[in-house]
Amino acid sequence: MSGIIDISGLPAPAVVETLSFDAILAEMIADLRARDPAFTALVESDPAYKIVEVCAYRELLIRARVNDAAKAVMLAYATGADLDNLAANYGVIRKVVTPADPEALPPAEAVMETDADLRRRALLSLDGLSTAGPTGAYKFHALSVAGVRDASVSSSAPGVVDVYILSTAGDGEPSTELLDAVQAALTAEDVRPLTDNVVVNPPEIIEYTVAATLTTFAGPDVAVVLAAAQAAVGKYVSENFRLGRSITLSGLYAALHQSGVQRADLVSPAANIICPAGHAARCNGISITHGGTET
Numbered sequence: 001m002s003g004i005i006d007i008s009g010l011p012a013p014a015v016v017e018t019l020s021f022d023a024i025l026a027e028m029i030a031d032l033r034a035r036d037p038a039f040t041a042l043v044e045s046d047p048a049y050k051i052v053e054v055c056a057y058r059e060l061l062i063r064a065r066v067n068d069a070a071k072a073v074m075l076a077y078a079t080g081a082d083l084d085n086l087a088a089n090y091g092v093i094r095k096v097v098t099p100a101d102p103e104a105l106p107p108a109e110a111v112m113e114t115d116a117d118l119r120r121r122a123l124l125s126l127d128g129l130s131t132a133g134p135t136g137a138y139k140f141h142a143l144s145v146a147g148v149r150d151a152s153v154s155s156s157a158p159g160v161v162d163v164y165i166l167s168t169a170g171d172g173e174p175s176t177e178l179l180d181a182v183q184a185a186l187t188a189e190d191v192r193p194l195t196d197n198v199v200v201n202p203p204e205i206i207e208y209t210v211a212a213t214l215t216t217f218a219g220p221d222v223a224v225v226l227a228a229a230q231a232a233v234g235k236y237v238s239e240n241f242r243l244g245r246s247i248t249l250s251g252l253y254a255a256l257h258q259s260g261v262q263r264a265d266l267v268s269p270a271a272n273i274i275c276p277a278g279h280a281a282r283c284n285g286i287s288i289t290h291g292g293t294e295t
Contacts, residue, residue: 007076007123015070019063025056075122079115087118090125094118095146097168117143133193138163138186142200145185147178152203152243154277161186161198164278166243172282174202203243204279210237211267212256213291220260222290228258230288237283247273247281262294 029042029052042049071077078086084094095118098111113121121143127136128144135153142151142163150166165182167174174182183200185191192198210233216225232255240247249272256264273281 005123007119010076013070013074016067017063019060019067021056021060024059024063025053028052028056028059075119083115083118087122090122092118092122092125092144095144097147131190131193133161133196137191138198141185141188141191142182145178145182147174148182150242150280151182152277159195159197161196162278163198163200164203164243165200166203166241166280172203172205172241172280201278206273206275206279206281207284208247208269208273208281209285209287210252210269210283211287212252213265213267213289214256214261215263215265215291216260216293217262218293218295222293225258225260226288226290229256229261229264230286232256232258233286233288237281237286241280241282243280244275244277245280246275247283256288263291265291 032042032052033039042052072082073086075083075086087093095113096110097113098108100110101108121140124136124140124143127134128140130137138153138161139151142148142153142165147168148165149168149172152164154162154164156162163182163186165174165179166172167178169175179200179202183198186198186200212229212233214226214229216222233252236251236255237247240251247269249266249269252266252269253264256266275281
């Protein structure tokens with residue numbers, strides 16, 4: 001088993017303050033009155049009050065910047081370039097998912113690995129230091145190959161390491177070239193124990209579609225409600241297009257119930273889609289229709 005922990009579930013660090021402009025303003029006014037008890041004309045119409053408001057807002061910005069700086073050095077919170085620099089401490093760099101194409105019209109920028117995936121690989125890199133063949137090590141080295149969206153590691157027999165690869169391209173099916181690249185990475189002398197037989201396989205893809213009818217409350221714009229539900233379901237199915245990640249009816253209902261939805265009727269899928277190791281559920285379409293309005 002991998003030793004990776006879910007850092008998203010960690011409590012918020014105490015160094016990150018909960019900020020309130022009103023609280024800062026009240027503290028400044030109290031401080032001013034304590035320093036000059038004779039000054040009693042501090043009302044909202046007084047120019048001095050506006051000066052205190054400006055000072056309070058400036059302090060709010062400074063303290064927010066301190067919060068951001070603190071988060072920038074924490075793996076659980078860092079994003080973008082800050083996360084790139086933290087991951088470098090683990091010997092991990094952000095992968096290029098799709099190279100830039102300056103010859104395209106218009107020119108296409110490179111598509112890079114997401115923050116969530118980079119953060120996960122940085123944590124897995126600690127398992128990757130082992131040459132004893134733990135699950136986490138094989139998973140880390142497989143995920144480090146360009147073009148790999150997800151990897152699953154299991155063993156079907158003593159000495160056999162079964163690795164399943166999900167591709168970032170197209171429908172998730174890995175090409176022969178990608179499978180060969182992962183095979184080469186996992187059989188390197190400093191990665192694979194001598195007695196391990198590593199077998200790299202394509203995944204079993206379970207295809208499904210999402211079809212639902214939403215009944216909305218009177219008032220909200222139906223198009224806006226349907227668009228929000230469509231986006232939420234799209235996010236859910238994309239995030240769960242992973243090896244061994246099941247698609248649940250409860251997850252789909254949670255995505256469908258956006259603000260303005262009175263009732264959601266899910267037509268497809270009709271049951272949870274269970275994905276064992278080496279399997280991934282791919283959504284081939286999302287159809288959300290309006291079933292009427294209720295007060």
